[in-house]
Amino acid sequence: MIRRISLAALALMAALPAGAEDYRLGLITPPAHQWTQTAQAAAAEIAEATEGRVNILVMPSGQLGNEARMLQQLQTGAIDFAFLTAAEFANRDDDFGIFYAPFLAQDTETAARLLKGAVAQTLLDRMGAFGLRGLGWGMAGMRQVVTAAEVTAEGGAAQLAGQRIRTVPLAPEMDFWSGLGAAPTPMPLPALFDAFANGQVDAMQIDHEGTWNAGYWRHAGTVIDSRHMIFPMAAVASARKWQAMAEGDRAVVQDIMARQIAGMVALYGEIDAASLAGLREAGVPVISVGRDWFGPAVDAWYAEWRQKAPLLEDLEREAAE
Ligand code: 3HB
Structure with missing residues (x-):
């Protein structure tokens, strides 16, 4: 042929x-x-x-x-x-x-x-x-939280109870937010801008790079600089x-x-x-919080995941070195 x-x-x-x-x-x-x-x-x-x-x-x-x-x-x-x-x-x-x-x-x-x-x-x-x-x-970047409403450093994570928090469709992130009494709402990155702008979620777990570059900050009441996960x-x-x-x-x-x-x-x-400097310059309220802000939910997360994932304790040892 x-x-x-x-x-x-x-x-x-x-x-x-x-x-x-x-x-x-x-x-x-x-x-x-x-x-x-x-x-x-x-x-x-x-x-x-x-x-x-x-x-x-x-x-x-x-x-x-x-x-x-x-x-x-x-x-x-x-x-x-x-x-x-x-x-x-x-x-x-x-x-x-x-x-x-x-x-x-x-x-x-x-x-x-x-x-x-x-x-x-x-x-x-x-x-x-x-x-x-x-x-x-x-x-x-490190994980942070961006909320539509105003949140204070003094009030602790109890302020987020019952709120719909966007997470990655991923069990460990969702478990963390369930443990805090919030309503984790899994959502992939490309859907995020519209969902936050339209009020489908009350807050999101994200990084400063996304918040700044993708413009989520335009709809933010507070950026919580928590650096709580990698x-x-x-x-x-x-x-x-x-x-x-x-x-x-x-x-x-x-x-x-x-x-x-x-x-x-x-x-x-x-x-x-x-990215954080950009957010501050744009006038978005930023609060800095640490582990205590999240209360006992952090220890509860570890108790659950040490059972589920045998490699966690090895990783914790590496982190402590
Ligand atoms: C996310 O939050 O879904 C995400 C963030 C990134 C990169 C990829 C996914 O910076």
């Missing part, structure tokens, strides 16, 4: 190196978010280092679907890479929920150390069970697609991803501080 190939297709084939392939990397964050910026920087560096053999298209803002859908597509090899929150992992294996332990790490430096530690590596190695190859742990990011490849890649290219991708992600993690102290 004679196959007709258009001139345009021939020209394209001539321009691409042998074995060149377009890959897709999905993520839910918008273009301005640091995760997306890092994905784009990594993709550009990888295309150059592999002379165009590995050309990764970055698809932000949940264009490839929510994380549950992206995970399915990674498993079948319909998409190749993703930067994911740990939500889909934690919903399948409680041990992946332990990074969300409240007040586990007091700052982004401690968070960065934990995400490079032995427990984090164990979890990365376990991603094979999801049909993934784990390329590394990154993170976003927020890991998993850089992953479809195990199926990873296997099909040339060994040399895999090494290049792994190396560049690791370096770019480490660079991103190192930026988060600054991103948190700069």
Whole structure:
């Protein structure tokens, strides 16, 4: 059979190196978010280092679907890479929920150390069970709370009882808010702006970067600077697609991803501080609260999760070192 190939297709084939392939990397964050910026920087560096053999298209803002859908597509090899929150992992294996332990790490430096530690590596190695190859742990800023109403430092978390608090669709975050007597309302990031603006939720658990860049602050009564959780990011490849890649290219991708992600993690102290400064300058009321503000719910969370997730106590030991 004679196959007709258009001139345009021939020209394209001539321009691409042998074995060149377009890959897709999905993520839910918008273009301005640091995760997306890092994905784009990594993709550009990888295309150059592999002379165009590995050309990764970055698809932000949940264009490839929510994380549950992206995970399915990674498993079948319909998409190749993703930067994911740990939500889909934690919903399948409680041990992946332990990074969300409240007040586990007091700052982004401690968070960065934990995400490079032995427990984090164990979890990365376990991603094979999801049909993934784990390329590394990154993170976003520390978790904070943004409320529509005015909240005071003196009144404690009792002020949030009964309120609908947006969380990531993720058991450890939801448990934390249930323990505080609030009504956790799971909602993925892309839905957040409208839900908060329209009053579908009374408050949200989020980071300063999102509050500032995505403009949630415009509808905020109070920003609660609580830094109560860290927020890991998993850089992953479809195990199926990873296997099909040339060994040399895999090494290049792994190396560049690791370096770019480490660079991103190192930026988060600054991103948190700069975003918070922006919020203060914009005149949004900010209160700073610590572990005591949340009362006995923090200890109750640990009591429950030490039972559920055997790796939690190992991570607590690493944090205390
Ligand atoms: C989230 O709160 O859902 C979220 C925040 C990020 C990155 C990804 C998800 O900064």
